[in-house]
Amino acid sequence: MLKKVDVLLIALSSPIQIGIYENNQLIDTIVSKDKSSDVLPSLYKKIFEKYNVERLLYANGPGSFMAIKVAYIFLKSISILKRIPLFATDAFYFNENQPIKAIGKLCFVKISSEIKTQKLEIAPSMEFKLPDVLDYNEFSTTVTPLYSIGAVG
Structure with missing residues (x-):
């Protein structure tokens, strides 16, 4: 029987971070600079082989618009196809409410x-951290x- 978990994705900047949570507690971390x-497809394939995913979560911005768009489309598709609920929060939850670089200054x-x-x-450091407890x-x-x-400009 596979462990029931929630999977959190932070794809706002490099590296991508994925946290695996059991009962709100971080039990596994995946980091990729790709x-x-x-x-994402290969990482999530491995996650679904190893775990029973109950919830999908992600940081929906601000950050790299292209990375956020890819994460959203990817996770929304999985959510619909596998009937797994999707949740989101802003990036400030993952960086202790520090400023996030937009463009220029x-x-x-x-x-x-x-x-x-x-x-x-x-310029802020742009470091995001998976919380130990969700x-x-x-x-x-x-x-x-x-x-x-x-407006950014």
Whole structure:
């Protein structure tokens, strides 16, 4: 009998991180520097061979729009085909609410629950971390990518 788990994907920047959670606890981690469009199918194939996946979760932005779009389309397809619920939360959950680089000196910042762009002189580190314990209250069934965040320019 396969272990029942939830699978969390952070594909906002390199490296891609996948966390496997059992009873909200991180039990396995997969990290890849490959492009998400190249590596996600093979990584998830192995995950589905090893585990009984009950929930799919991901960071829906801000970050690399192309990486977020690939993650969304990939996970939404699996969600529909395998009838596994999909949940999302913003990237600030994975970086202790630190600014996230947008373009040039512009960064995304989260003030209260609103994400905006702000000019910063020092670029943020862009490090995202899989939480040791998942807080499902931070996730939503509104899973579309965060494309409509402030004008970047």
